[in-house]
Amino acid sequence: MILMNDFKCEPPALREGMLAAAQRVLGSGWYVLGKEVEDFETAWAGVCGVSHTIGVGNGMDAIEIALRALQIGPGDEVITTPMTAFATVLAIYRAGAIPVLADIEAETALLSLDSVERCVTQRTKAVLLVHLYGQVRNIAAFQEFCEQHGIYLIEDCAQAHLAKSEGRAAGSFGVAGAYSFYPTKNLGAPGDAGILVTNDPDIAAKAGRLRNYGQSVRYHHPELGLNSRLDEIQAAMLTERLTWLAEFTSRRQTIAQAFRDGINNPSVRLLEAPESKAAHVYHLFVVNCAQREALQEHLRKEGVQTLIHYPLPLHHQESCLSIQRDPQGLPVSEQHAATCLSLPCHPQMSDADVQTVIDAVNRFQVA
Ligand SMILES: *Cc1c(COP(=O)(O)O)cnc(C)c1O
Secondary structure, three states: OEOOOOHHHOOHHHHHHHHHHHHHHHHHOOOEOOHHHHHHHHHHHHHHOOOEEEEEOOHHHHHHHHHHHOOOOOOOEEEEOOOOOHHHHHHHHHOOOEEEEOOEOOOOOOEOHHHHHHHOOOOEEEEEEEOHHHEOOOHHHHHHHHHHHOOEEEEEOOOOOOOEEOOEEOOOOOOEEEEEOOOOOOOOOOOOOEEEEEOOHHHHHHHHHHOEOOOOOOOOOOOOOOEOEOEHHHHHHHHHHHHHHHHHHHHHHHHHHHHHHHOOOOOOEEOOOOOOHHHEOOOOEEEEOOOHHHHHHHHHHOOEOOEOOOOOOHHHOHHHOOOEEOOOOOHHHHHHHHHEEEEOOOOOOOHHHHHHHHHHHHHOOOO
16 A cells, blocks of 8 residues: 555664664753754754744644734634644634634635635734645735735745745745644654744744743743643654755655656646745645545555545534635635545655556546
8 A cells, every 4th residue: 555654664764863863862861842952943943044943842832822922812813724734723713813714726725815805804913824735835925915914924834844935935934934743744753843933033032931831931920821842852853854854855846746747637637836846845745536535445446545635624624613704705615625635745655656646546537
């Protein structure tokens, strides 16, 4: 079976590097928020080209902390997409703010600026832009839109490690960006981890307190924060795995290009090609098919695992049925959720695996 992720097939040298890093941490006798975290924070700031990074417990907390550091809370509206991980919207709720869902573009599954515009009210404080599937696109238009409306642009970069537009990295376009290092992400820890990135020293200072109970100096708590500290062991693992990220990302892009060149089944639609090679890091390679369930079953029989990102748009989640949204509805998101399918596209796939996936997709016939 060609899996969506295959950690057991990672290079032995990477495994050895991680074991050595674990030894280093255990030998240090220091386990939470220490030198390993600081070193990784510095390295990730370099990767993103930002001045501040704050390691936190996970990607969802990074979003919540970014919102709270910007004083976005009760009564404030944050516009985002219904086609995202549940965590994106849950983080807005956890900050006490009101999520408002705008529709997506069919060609990319990314937030539609026209729909965002229809969602703006007096209470809008931010657009939370999700770089879905690893794509950064149309950034200048979102920056300009937010500036014109006097609202913040915040980036959900959980799927967009190393993704770039005009030479700049995801997370450096808005006032703050949130990364997740959940195991399946392009840079994944063997556990939970996340980081907030920003060029704003005040946001950074506030986030640094918020992640640690709102503590300023030891045992002094000027504000009520959360416990979302990054472990030394996860930071050390991330530092090690970061040395492989460029190579792994380039492999994802090569696989994606092979899919683009090779998939020619008329009943399978590909998303639009990226603005540039660097603008899509292919966290997921997603296609649309009207007979999605049949395609998924066909691929399973041909030895290809697939997943659906995501089967329910956020406003169809039982806990979010009354969520605020574009007054014209969210038809494109609903259509995408009903037809999208993610093909395996991870760095451990061999050329033969890639060809197997292409051939299997091309052999699919509508009943
Ligand atoms: C994974 C993910 C998150 C949440 O990250 P966690 O580390 O799992 O909390 C948020 N947004 C998007 C788009 C994601 O893919």
